[in-house]
Amino acid sequence: MxxxxxxxxxxxxxxxxxxxxxxxxxxxxxxxxGMHPRARIHPAVVQETAAVEVEVPVADMLQRRFLLLALGVESPAVDGLRVQRAVVDDVIAALTRADLSSRYTPRRPNLLPQLIQSVNDSTASSRSIARIIGSDAVLAATLLRIANSALYRLQGQDVQSIERAVTLIGNDGIRQIISAALVQPVMESNNGMDARFSTLLWEYTLRVSLAAADHARSIEREDGFAAQLAGLLLGLGAALTMQASADVLARPPLRVREPGTLLELLERCSAPTAERIALHWKLAPAMVQALRQVGDAAPAGLARSLQVGQLAASAAMLHAQGQLQEAEAVAALSAQLPEHVATWLWKRVSQHDSGRV
Missing domain, CATH: 1.20.5 (Single alpha-helices involved in coiled-coils or other helix-helix interfaces)
Structure with a gap:
């Protein structure tokens, strides 16, 4: 005994x-x-390890549907998608290893410090801010292209000058466009994405930043510019995640491009990569903290605005592609926000669905 x-x-x-x-x-x-706080094993996805069933929040589900659509998977179901664990591990290693991370941490735009100083100066005019961006011909051309895009265009005629853009769009609008113009060339330099995914990601990123800025300024009483720039960095983090994935898939042993693998990498790595860029660019601690908390279950302040921006942008992109009814989109937003806020924000991000950015 x-x-x-x-x-x-x-x-x-x-x-x-x-x-x-x-x-x-x-x-x-x-x-x-090596996992984003909100990342989960995909339900009903065929894994190379044991599958785990989890409940997916509506916001995550809509974002996942958009990412799959951008990756060429039109069905909202994820049944049968494979996740290559070895590829996932290799990409995470490439994004985080010191000897490789510099490839996936772009150089800070030269005009960024001047821009941040100007937009935080209550005495600075939109015209003086536009003068800063006008000192760089490439960025000035990018700004005008965005000012004439579907999300910002306010009249039938094209905007031909930065000064005219300032007059038409207003102070907050021009600040948003200028910061987007600073980030877009960095995103466009990434050649690891296919053209369709790149186009849809940029449209989605603009909507995230627009909705996050409006929510932060109007609801959270936070710095709208900080929320907008953080939203742009989330898109940049996704672009660099795709670049790292393309690099890994191009190395021996050659492996096929699996949408399920890319989906998991985008969900796991986009926000941490954006956080690393914010640290490298020496952005405000509030922005870094918001990017770190974007996957929390109950975020506050800028982090909450970023999550609302992701939800609104995902719904708008799915609606624009004929994958989501407007009533469904508004219902998804209303589950997270007061109904009048949800309706207002939906109009803001979806009013130009027929246009291209």
Whole structure:
């Protein structure tokens, strides 16, 4: 009996040790395990390891549907998609290793410090801000292209000058466009994305930044420019994640491009990559913190505005592609926001669905 008792006691101790180790592993931060806080194993996706069923929030579900659509998967179901665990591990390693991360951390735009200083100066006029961007011919051309896009265009005639854009769009609008013009050339320099995904990602990113800025300024009483720039960095993080994925897939042994693998990488790596860029560009701590918390279950302040921006942009992009009814989109927003705010924000991000950015 004593021997049996010792065996039972030993088994209990071993079980406690194993359970404790597992608990400590699960308690590790997402950065330690290379996963975004909100990332989950896809339900009904065929994994190379055991599948895990989880409940997916509506906001995540809509964003996932948009990403799959951009990756060429038109069905909202994810059944049968494969996730190549080795590819995922290799891409995460490429994004986080010191010897490779510089490739996926773009150089800060030269005019960014001047722009941030100007937009935070209450005495600075939109004309003086436009003068800063006008000192760079490429960025000036980008600004005018965005000013004439579907999201910002306010009249039938093209905007021919930065000064005219200032007059038509107003102070907040021109600040949003200028910061987008600073980030777009960095995104366009990424050659690892196919043309369709790149186009849809840029349209989505503009909508995220627009909705996040409006929500931050009007609802959270936060800095709208900070929310807008953080939203743009989320799109940049997604673009660089795709670049790292293309680099890994091009190395021996050659592996096929699996949408399920790319989906998981985008969900896991976009926000941490955006956070790393914000740190590298020496942006305000509030922006860095918001990007770090964008996947939290109950975010506040700028992080909440970013999540609302992602939800609104995903719904708008799906609606524009004929994949979501307007009533469904408004219902999804109303589940997260007061109904009048949801209706107003939906009009803001969807009013130009027929146009191209």
């Amino acid at each position: 004593a021997v049996i008792g010792m065996v039972i006691l030993s088994s209990l101790v071993a079980g406690l040790l194993v359970g404790g180790c597992a608990w400590l592993w699960l308690r590790r931060s997402p950065q330690q395990v």
